[in-house]
Amino acid sequence: MKVYLDCIPCFIRQALQAVRFCTDNVDEQERILRKILEKVLSMSWDITPPEMAHIIHGTIRERFGEDPYKIVKKQSNDVALSLVDWMRDFIGENGLDGAVRLAIAGNIIDFAVVDEVIIGESVKKLVNIKPVVYEIESLESSLRDGGSILYFADNAGEVVFDKVFIEYVRLNYQVKKISFVVKGGPIINDATVQDVEYIGLNGLEDVEILEISNGDDGTGPDRNSDEVKKWIKSHDIVISKGQANYEGLNELSGIFFMLVVKCKLVADDVGTKVGDVVLYHSK
Incomplete structure (x- = not known):
């Protein structure tokens, strides 16, 4: 998916948000923003x-x-970790459907799109929204076949929901290995190895952590590189979380995209509306 004109003001909003996190000096904020605009x-x-x-x-x-x-x-x-008992109870009542809905709902924690998220309230609302695109039968069929999973993570906080999803999958399906992909360095609120270690996901059996680039040298291969395409081909199931991964991988077939649609351009591409909950299997 390529950059549209509508993407530009969104990127400038992101930049201003990030700069304000770094300094309260308005003159410095303006200098950096002007450099980014150039x-x-x-x-x-x-x-x-x-x-x-x-x-x-x-x-x-x-x-x-x-x-x-x-x-x-x-x-x-920390907020997501405080919800883990509730998550596990929800999955206990709803099985794979509950695990998938939770994993998708966690995608609301996205500072690339919003400036503030009331996590508990937002997630508990989203898990009860009927997905517009929901190819769970296809996902369940793939999980029953077993094998290996390549899982492209998205954001900090959201990875707690991913962890609970992965725990359920490991207990209920014959999955040999899960490769969990995070950024090799910081960018927006994307998850990194530090987040994975903080929440204990790296301690799960048969889970390995892979890193892709945040744009800086030495942080891993680019998401669209030949190396990452080899990862995709070498795994039986590929799951992609969130909008940025969708934007980078949507031209590839055989990927399960799990996301909350937060952008009209992505909504138009998927064939949904902003706010919709999606589990889409690319063909």
Whole structure:
């Protein structure tokens, strides 16, 4: 999925949000924002939204040398961890359907799209929304066949929901291995190895952690690289969480996309509306 004109103001909003997390100095905020605007004007727009995000947020990290979202990511993880007992009870009552709905609902924790998320309230509302696209029969059939899973994670906090989903899958299906993919460095509130370790997901049996690039050198292969395509081909089931992964992987077939639709452009591409809950199997 390529950048649309409507993506540009959204990226500028993201940039301002990140800069404000780093400094209260309005003059400094303006300087960095002007630098980002110059880069946006000079770069090619014939790229994917995640690729543009890499450039914009890399500029902010280069200036401040820190993760602007470090605090909100920890807060998201802590709030999500406080909901684990409720999650497990919900899955106990609803099985795979409950596990999938929870995993998708966790995708609401997305600071690339919103400035604030009331996690508990939002999630408990979303799990009761009837999905518009919901290919759970196809997912269940694949899980019954067993094998290996490649799981592209999205955000901090959300990974707690992913962990509970993975726990359910490991207990109820013959899954040999789960490769859990996170960013190799910080960008927005995307999950990293540090988040995975904080919530204990790396301690699950038969789970390995893989890293893809956040746009900085040495942080892993790009999501659209040949290496990542080899990962996809070498696993029996591929699950992709969230909008950014959808934007980067939607042209590939055989992927289960699980997300809350938060953008009209993505909604138009999937054939849904903003706010819809989706489990879509690309053909």
